[in-house]
Amino acid sequence: MALLEIDNVRHSFGGLVAIDRVSFEVAPGQIKSVIGPNGAGKTTLFNIVCGLLRPESGSIRFGDRSITGFKPYQIARAGVSRTFQNPSLFLQMNVLENVMVGRHCRTRWEFLGCGVRWPGQPKEEAAIREAAQTQLEYVGLAHLAECPAGALAFGERRMVELARALATEPQLLLLDEPGSGLNTREKADLGRMIRRVRERGVTILLVEHDMTLVMDLSDAILVLHNGARIAEGTPSEIQNDDKVVRVYLGGEMNHVAAS
Amino acid sequence: MKPRLKPGLSFTLLAAALIVVPWILRWADMEYCLTQLTMSLYYAIVVLGLCLVMGYAGQVSLGHGAFFAIGGYTSAVLTTCDVSKWQTAAWLGWIKQSPFCMAREDLFGNPILTLSPWVAFFAAMALAFVVANLIGYPALRLRGHYLAMATLGFGMIVNKVILGTAFTGAADGINGVPEWNLGLGLTVSGKRALRIENYFIASGLLLLLLVLLHNLVRSRVGRALQAIHDRETAANAMGINTALYKLKAFVLSALMAAMAGVFLTHYTAGIGPSEAGALKSVRYVALAAAGGMSSLWGVTGMSTLLNYMSLRGLFGSYDNAVFGLLLIGIVSLAPEGPLKPLARLLRRFVGACRPPNAVGPDAARPDNGPARRASDQTQCLFP
Numbered sequence: 001m002a003l004l005e006i007d008n009v010r011h012s013f014g015g016l017v018a019i020d021r022v023s024f025e026v027a028p029g030q031i032k033s034v035i036g037p038n039g040a041g042k043t044t045l046f047n048i049v050c051g052l053l054r055p056e057s058g059s060i061r062f063g064d065r066s067i068t069g070f071k072p073y074q075i076a077r078a079g080v081s082r083t084f085q086n087p088s089l090f091l092q093m094n095v096l097e098n099v100m101v102g103r104h105c106r107t108r109w110e111f112l113g114c115g116v117r118w119p120g121q122p123k124e125e126a127a128i129r130e131a132a133q134t135q136l137e138y139v140g141l142a143h144l145a146e147c148p149a150g151a152l153a154f155g156e157r158r159m160v161e162l163a164r165a166l167a168t169e170p171q172l173l174l175l176d177e178p179g180s181g182l183n184t185r186e187k188a189d190l191g192r193m194i195r196r197v198r199e200r201g202v203t204i205l206l207v208e209h210d211m212t213l214v215m216d217l218s219d220a221i222l223v224l225h226n227g228a229r230i231a232e233g234t235p236s237e238i239q240n241d242d243k244v245v246r247v248y249l250g251g252e253m254n255h256v257a258a259s
Numbered sequence: 260m261k262p263r264l265k266p267g268l269s270f271t272l273l274a275a276a277l278i279v280v281p282w283i284l285r286w287a288d289m290e291y292c293l294t295q296l297t298m299s300l301y302y303a304i305v306v307l308g309l310c311l312v313m314g315y316a317g318q319v320s321l322g323h324g325a326f327f328a329i330g331g332y333t334s335a336v337l338t339t340c341d342v343s344k345w346q347t348a349a350w351l352g353w354i355k356q357s358p359f360c361m362a363r364e365d366l367f368g369n370p371i372l373t374l375s376p377w378v379a380f381f382a383a384m385a386l387a388f389v390v391a392n393l394i395g396y397p398a399l400r401l402r403g404h405y406l407a408m409a410t411l412g413f414g415m416i417v418n419k420v421i422l423g424t425a426f427t428g429a430a431d432g433i434n435g436v437p438e439w440n441l442g443l444g445l446t447v448s449g450k451r452a453l454r455i456e457n458y459f460i461a462s463g464l465l466l467l468l469l470v471l472l473h474n475l476v477r478s479r480v481g482r483a484l485q486a487i488h489d490r491e492t493a494a495n496a497m498g499i500n501t502a503l504y505k506l507k508a509f510v511l512s513a514l515m516a517a518m519a520g521v522f523l524t525h526y527t528a529g530i531g532p533s534e535a536g537a538l539k540s541v542r543y544v545a546l547a548a549a550g551g552m553s554s555l556w557g558v559t560g561m562s563t564l565l566n567y568m569s570l571r572g573l574f575g576s577y578d579n580a581v582f583g584l585l586l587i588g589i590v591s592l593a594p595e596g597p598l599k600p601l602a603r604l605l606r607r608f609v610g611a612c613r614p615p616n617a618v619g620p621d622a623a624r625p626d627n628g629p630a631r632r633a634s635d636q637t638q639c640l641f642p
Contacts, residue, residue, distance in 0.1 A: 050496060076498035084496075090489035092553075093482065100479070101486045105498025107479050111507055114478035115471040125478060168498055 002061075003028040003203050004049070004080075004172055009058035011044055018044040020227040021058065026172065026205055031198055033206040033214045035238075036224035037248050042207045043085070045224070046176055049205070050082045051075040062172070077105045081170035085177045087157035089149040095160050096145040099132035102167030135163040139193065155186040162193065172203045179210040191217055215239065223248065269556075270470060277462040281455045292571070293458045294449070299566035300461040301523040304468055306546045306562035307555065308515030313544070314553030315476055316508040317488030318399060321540045322410035323516045325417035326387055328535030330517025331524035333383035334376065335433040336426060338525075341365070343372040366435045376439035376447075380521050387517030388510060395509040399502065411537060418535040432531030439525040447525040457526060464522065465559065468515060472555055484508055485553075538579045545586035551596030561598070 002025035011019045019041045026032045034042050047053040049060060051072040059068045067075055081102075089098050107128055109121045136142045139159040144152065152160065158178060165173055175194070179187050191213055198204055208214050214221065215235045223231040223244050231241045238244055284290050305327055312318050342360070361375045374382075398409040421427045428434075438448030445460055446453060475481055486494035487501050495501045524530045533539065546565055550558030565585075568574065574581040593600055 052492065052496075071500075072492075072495040073498050073500045076496055082496055084493065088490045088493040090486045090493070092485055092489050097482055101482050101494070101497050101499070104479055104483055104486075109479060111475065111480055111511060114480045115475045117474050121478070128479060164497065 001028075001064075002026060003030075003063060004205065005061040006045075006049070007059045007061070009045070009048060009055045009060065011048060011053055011055050018227050019048065019055075022224070022227070022229050023058075024222050024229065024232060026203055027220075028171075028203055029198065029201065030219045031194065031204045031206065031217050033208055033218040033221045034224060035208065035211075035214055035221060035248065039226075040224040041227040042224055043176065044227075046082070046174055046205075046207055049075075050080060050174055073105070076168055076170075079169070079171040080174065081165040081168040081172075082174035083158070083161045083165050083176060083178060085180060087154070087161045089152070089157055089160055089164075091148075091150040093149055094145070095141065095147050095149055095152065096129070096132055096136065098149050098160055099135050099163045099167050100128050102135070102164040103128040103131055105168055132163075132167055135167045136160075138166065139163045154181050155183075158182065158186075158190070159193070162197075166197065166202070170202060172205060173197065175204060175206045175208075177207055177209060179208055179213050187213055266473060270466070270473075273469075274466060277466065278459075281458055290454065293454050295567055295570035296563075297454075297458045297461045297526065298523060298570055299563045300458075300465050301519045301526065302543075302546075302566045303559050303562045304465055304519040305516040306543050306550070306558055307465070307468060307472060308512030309543050309547045310550065310552065310555060310558040311472060311476070311484070312508050312512040313547055314551075314558070315481060315484040315488060316505055317484075318505055318509060319403065319407040319544070320410045320509065320512070321407050321537070321544060322394070322414035322417075323512070323543050324537070324539035325414040325535050326391065326513040326516035327520040327523075327539070328417060328421060328530070328532075329387050329390055330383045330520030331530040331534060332421060332427055332433070332520075333386050333517075334379040334521040335436045335524050335530050337374045337379035337382055338376050338437055339365075339433055339435055340373060340426070341371040342374065343370075361437070363437060373437070376437065376525060380439075383517055383521050384514060387513055391510040391513035392506065395506045395513075399505045399509060411540070414535060414537055414540045418532060418537070421532045421535055427532075430532060432529060434529035436524055436528045436530070438528075439522075447522055449526050449528055461522070461526075464518075469555060469559055476555065480504070538582075541586065542579070542582045545582045545589070548589045549585055549596060551598045554596065554598065557596060557598045561596075 004026040007023050008021045010021050036042055048055050051070050054069055062078055067078055107124055109124055113121050136145055139162055141159055178190055218235055221238045225247050231244045284292055305323055309323050312320055359375055359378045362372050365371045394413050401409055438446050440446050483499045483504055491501050546562035547558055550561035569578055
């Protein structure tokens with residue numbers, strides 16, 4: 001059974017149809033990528049899955065329940081976490097605190113309990129700290145725990161964001177262009193990291209422009225063009241798909257070769 | 260990390276300092292200052308609540324004067340309204356016997372029967388809770404300037420309602436509010452003999468709330484509020500119910516303002532419509548900004564100090580202008596408040612005196628450039 005099931009989802013901005021009745025599935029343990037030219041609707045699709053946008057029609061199922069119309073925080077609690085195209089860390093906090101925020105949806109003490117430090121609350125707080133520390137070690141940034149988030153380099157922010165997303169204990173992780181703005185070495189590191197995350201049993205849905213990374217990582221690829229699905233299949237199927245090569249890969253590949 | 264005192268020690272030191280003050284004032288033969296000091300401690304509670312909602316959750320409120328007034332007026336109306344005029348009502352016989360009522364004499368020596376201050380206190384808190392939810396629920400959907408305008412409008416409405424209503428005393432306000440027997444031998448009252456006792460009630464309450472907020476902001480709730488302040492979308496995606504958390508922080512700070520209103524009304528035995536005025540609300544924002552917005556200690560200290568100076572009449576008739584100027588100055592010159600840059604300067608000075616091999620954990624990173632300092636992150640006052 002599919003972990004994530006998108007069924008006939010449609011969304012438009014005014015007269016512009018950004019996503020036109022797109023359906024696809026993500027199997028548990030899979031790394032699935034969504035690719036397509038700029039304006040194809042990838043980000044809209046992503047925002048629909050994570051609850052930032054509400055689809056006009058169609059439904060989204062996660063596991064055995066419908067998450068259509070859920071708010072982002074409800075979707076996070078259900079087990080879907082995400083990173084952003086532009087790393088959005090909380091810049092007033094240090095790195096460890098950023099990751100600790102990720103534990104929010106798995107912890108429970110509220111205003112009153114936290115204010116009076118009710119028995120059990122300090123213990124939970126210590127557990128939050130410890131879990132966050134573990135995630136930071138996992139992405140290899142434990143030495144930066146006390147560093148203010150605003151002082152990190154771009155690549156480090158990406159990794160902290162990943163640690164923060166992992167701290168929510170997701171079953172499905174949405175990565176929005178994780179490779180953008182990274183250099184070749186950082187991209188290779190990222191690829192290894194994404195594989196390791198998958199080995200932990202986290203399913204991954206990826207939007208990415210870097211075709212090397214996509215072809216290298218993905219079990220399956222979905223190609224969007226003008227808001228519609230034009231192809232879906234394994235990396236080799238997609239690379240040999242005439243339509244895909246015509247609208248996207250051809251141009252993109254030449255561009256990559258030229259640069 | 261900056262060298263910091265342990266929180267427990269800081270609170271003990273603060274408590275010790277608060278305890279010593281009356282003796283110093285008595286020694287200096289300035290005991291009369293305690294009255295204004297007590298009042299500024301109550302006002303500091305309002306600003307402390309505002310610190311949570313503005314400094315941490317990042318939501319601007321220009322309506323906190325109104326919540327202060329809601330607390331104060333509810334309490335004043337209920338404890339001065341003579342219920343014995345409903346002689347014929349059946350419930351009066353029952354309520355007369357109950358501890359909810361208090362028989363006393365009004366200012367002219369006529370016997371009256373009013374509700375007890377405790378009943379009035381709970382009624383005031385309940386009303387503030389309901390109003391804060393009603394205002395906060397729609398208003399917190401707005402951001403930045405729009406939220407500021409909405410709360411400002413709310414404050415003005417409350418002010419005008421109080422001015423135009425007979426039973427709130429219109430422009431005269433309400434006086435003759437009785438003293439409030441808290442139990443345990445403590446009484447909130449402006450009597451000269453109880454001056455020191457009341458100073459300790461006010462400082463005890465402030466210290467208690469300071470400790471509660473201190474715990475709160477260093478917990479998952481505090482981090483969640485700060486995350487909302489920084490990046491609401493990301494906070495929501497991390498599983499924080501942003502709308503609910505903003506509302507809860509707003510209601511909590513409104514309750515703190517109302518509580519301060521109740522205590523101060525009993526302390527000064529009355530309340531006037533200016534407490535709900537827009538200028539009062541702006542003053543609270545200015546004080547929160549002066550304390551550094553998200554620094555509980557700075558906010559408490561600055562608001563007590565500046566309110567004290569204002570109540571002693573140091574700013575003369577330019578009172579409101581001084582607070583306006585303060586706000587303009589801080590927003591344009593030191594958006595993180597004047598205390599942090601001062602502390603930074605001090606630390607740099609101390610650091611220059613230290614031997615060069617004394618390094619902090621900051622130096623653990625080889626590429627530790629100037630951009631890697633926490634202090635370079637300034638906080639925007641109006642997000």
